[in-house]
Amino acid sequence: MKKILLVLAVLGGMGLLQWALTAFLLDGPVRQGPYYYQILMLAGINVILAVSLNLTNGITGQFSIGHAGFFAIGAYVAASVSVYAGPTLQGSLAGLPSFAADSVLLLVASAAGVAAAAAAGWLVGMPSLRLRGDYLAIVTLGFGEIIRVLILNIDAVGGARGFTGIPRYSNFFWVGLGVVAAISTVRHIVRSSHGRALLSIREDEIAAQAMGVAVTRHKVTAFVIGAAFAGLAGSLFGHFTMYLHTNSFTFVKSFEIIIMIALGGLGSLAGAALGAVVLTVLPELFRGFAEYRMVIYALALILIMIYRPQGLLGKGRFLGRGKDK
Amino acid sequence: MTALLRIENLTRRFGGLTAVKNVSFSVKPGQLFGLIGPNGAGKTTLFNLVTGVYAPDEGAIVLGESSIGGLPPHRITENGIARTFQNIRLFASLSVLDNVKAACHMRQSSSLFSGLFRTRAFHAAEEGIDSFSRRLLELLHLDGLAAEEAANLPYGHQRRLEIARALATQPRLLLLDEPAAGMNPQESQELMHLIRRLRDEFHLTILLVEHNMKVVMGVCERIHVMDHGESIAEGSPEQVRRDPKVIEAYLGGE
Numbered sequence: 048m049k050k051i052l053l054v055l056a057v058l059g060g061m062g063l064l065q066w067a068l069t070a071f072l073l074d075g076p077v078r079q080g081p082y083y084y085q086i087l088m089l090a091g092i093n094v095i096l097a098v099s100l101n102l103t104n105g106i107t108g109q110f111s112i113g114h115a116g117f118f119a120i121g122a123y124v125a126a127s128v129s130v131y132a133g134p135t136l137q138g139s140l141a142g143l144p145s146f147a148a149d150s151v152l153l154l155v156a157s158a159a160g161v162a163a164a165a166a167a168g169w170l171v172g173m174p175s176l177r178l179r180g181d182y183l184a185i186v187t188l189g190f191g192e193i194i195r196v197l198i199l200n201i202d203a204v205g206g207a208r209g210f211t212g213i214p215r216y217s218n219f220f221w222v223g224l225g226v227v228a229a230i231s232t233v234r235h236i237v238r239s240s241h242g243r244a245l246l247s248i249r250e251d252e253i254a255a256q257a258m259g260v261a262v263t264r265h266k267v268t269a270f271v272i273g274a275a276f277a278g279l280a281g282s283l284f285g286h287f288t289m290y291l292h293t294n295s296f297t298f299v300k301s302f303e304i305i306i307m308i309a310l311g312g313l314g315s316l317a318g319a320a321l322g323a324v325v326l327t328v329l330p331e332l333f334r335g336f337a338e339y340r341m342v343i344y345a346l347a348l349i350l351i352m353i354y355r356p357q358g359l360l361g362k363g364r365f366l367g368r369g370k371d372k
Numbered sequence: 373m374t375a376l377l378r379i380e381n382l383t384r385r386f387g388g389l390t391a392v393k394n395v396s397f398s399v400k401p402g403q404l405f406g407l408i409g410p411n412g413a414g415k416t417t418l419f420n421l422v423t424g425v426y427a428p429d430e431g432a433i434v435l436g437e438s439s440i441g442g443l444p445p446h447r448i449t450e451n452g453i454a455r456t457f458q459n460i461r462l463f464a465s466l467s468v469l470d471n472v473k474a475a476c477h478m479r480q481s482s483s484l485f486s487g488l489f490r491t492r493a494f495h496a497a498e499e500g501i502d503s504f505s506r507r508l509l510e511l512l513h514l515d516g517l518a519a520e521e522a523a524n525l526p527y528g529h530q531r532r533l534e535i536a537r538a539l540a541t542q543p544r545l546l547l548l549d550e551p552a553a554g555m556n557p558q559e560s561q562e563l564m565h566l567i568r569r570l571r572d573e574f575h576l577t578i579l580l581v582e583h584n585m586k587v588v589m590g591v592c593e594r595i596h597v598m599d600h601g602e603s604i605a606e607g608s609p610e611q612v613r614r615d616p617k618v619i620e621a622y623l624g625g626e
């Protein structure tokens with residue numbers, strides 16, 4: 048009962064905020080809304096990305112550097128559903144008021160984006176997580192680039208021109224809900240028996256196995272859940288920007304998400320969220336230095352590792368407490 | 373009585389070195405069984421074979437009725453074998469309590485789904501895990517340190533936490549790899565009591581590797597001796613102590 052009330056309160060509060068935003072701040076047919084609204088949305092999407100990557104990199108202690116690949120899959124698959132199947136679906140929803148019809152369409156598109164990203168996560172994770180060591184890093188790095196190049200060559204999603212004509216279904220309400228879903232999912236996993244199993248893998252894989260933890264299965268599960276949320280972030284992203292280009296999904300994006308969780312503190316949920324917000328807002332404040340982004344990120348990462356290896360809010364260390372066999 | 377654990381002609385090579393060579397012995401249910409031998413004799417390798425860290429090159433490992441040689445480690449643990457590590461392998465940055473709780477996961481966890489939605493089954497399982505883990509910590513005299521980070525414990529306490537964690541998997545057979553290493557005489561005295569108590573209260577069978585002869589001779593009912601990967605003797609503590617081959621292995625030079 049209490050749980051249902053809580054869920055209703057969250058939904059209601061977010062709905063109210065959304066209404067206030069549209070009524071007072073976003074009047075007129077704006078493309079992306081005012082500047083700060085845009086940043087708010089991007090921050091929310093980045094929080095989903097950082098929190099979900101943290102499940103693999105921070106909690107389970109594996110090193111994935113291809114999160115942007117799953118982000119891209121979610122974005123492009125969901126957008127394709129809206130662009131190509133949307134009109135048909137819209138016809139069958141003709142009786143509904145427009146905000147309800149939009150919501151249904153967004154949910155259908157996101158479901159497809161999430162499912163595709165999760166499936167890709169399983170395909171990538173299954174072979175590479177069986178092996179101990181740095182295979183995951185190598186495989187995910189390759190995977191992210193392959194996805195990007197693949198998309199670049201699919202004409203139906205715009206190829207190098209970019210994917211245009213995506214309807215604008217996502218808004219503060221849905222992104223906020225996505226953030227709540229990502230944070231509460233990861234939080235509930237961490238604070239459960241399954242979470243302790245994941246942490247034990249991070250701490251010592253051999254000991255975890257000896258204590259009966261099915262290491263590969265748990266790693267893959269965590270990885271797939273992380274990929275699914277990256278897919279959700281992608282779905283929300285495309286339906287917000289209304290335009291997708293592969294430039295948003297390069298290795299730089301994956302790297303950015305890693306910095307977010309390193310900055311906040313690997314393994315810390317609040318840290319990942321904080322890191323995501325900081326890394327969304329800061330570059331906006333320093334727009335003049337945009338071309339030095341990668342240099343600044345690299346420097347930031349080095350400084351974090353030297354002066355605060357546990358991140359802003361974390362307790363563990365960035366590269367874990369490595370143990371040899 | 374039929375054996376709980378049967379090791380049959382077990383062999384494992386590392387490159388040119390045969391770490392375990394054609395070793396056979398069996399352990400009866402409820403027995404306190406010692407495995408001794410000089411450094412590098414192959415005792416830890418034998419543990420690693422029994423617990424699935426390595427697959428045997430030749431030979432069989434049979435637990436009860438089922439052959440477990442070459443199974444993945446978590447399956448073997450599921451079958452009822454638990455171990456401690458000679459070079460302590462605790463979950464260093466987790467709390468003492470969470471170290472034990474993590475090892476409860478295999479037998480007592482609720483589903484991932486019920487954890488996500490915090491169902492009644494989830495809360496029941498978590499309560500069960502919590503009280504069982506705390507009881508184990510009490511048994512090992514670690515209950516005052518439940519919230520401490522495992523890495524901060526003194527050496528002797530870490531060894532006891534390793535035992536508590538192994539017990540959390542609810543084994544039939546417990547393998548202890550040098551549990552007295554780094555303990556002071558009083559601690560190792562207490563360890564001997566503990567080992568007997570575990571056998572009696574948990575109806576465990578215990579396979580013990582230990583260099584501390586006082587502990588081995590004081591606790592074990594039967595002892596198997598290895599040297600350079602091979603079995604050289606087996607018998608009661610008295611028989612083993614007098615066996616010329618054993619004396620030679622321990623005292624004889626290279």
Ligand SMILES: Nc1ncnc2c1ncn2[C@@H]1O[C@H](COP(=O)(O)OP(=O)(O)OP(=O)(O)O)[C@@H](O)[C@H]1O
Nearest residue numbers: 386389391409410411412413414415416417418458
């Ligand atoms: N993974 C491995 N790779 C190569 N050689 C190994 C490996 N594991 C063990 N050995 C070798 O096998 C031999 C037996 O080692 P093992 O650790 O089993 O001995 P032990 O009886 O446990 O000795 P100690 O009493 O010192 O612990 C040693 O010579 C060791 O160097």
Ligand SMILES: [Mg+2]
Nearest residue numbers: 415416417458
């Ligand atoms: Mg050894």
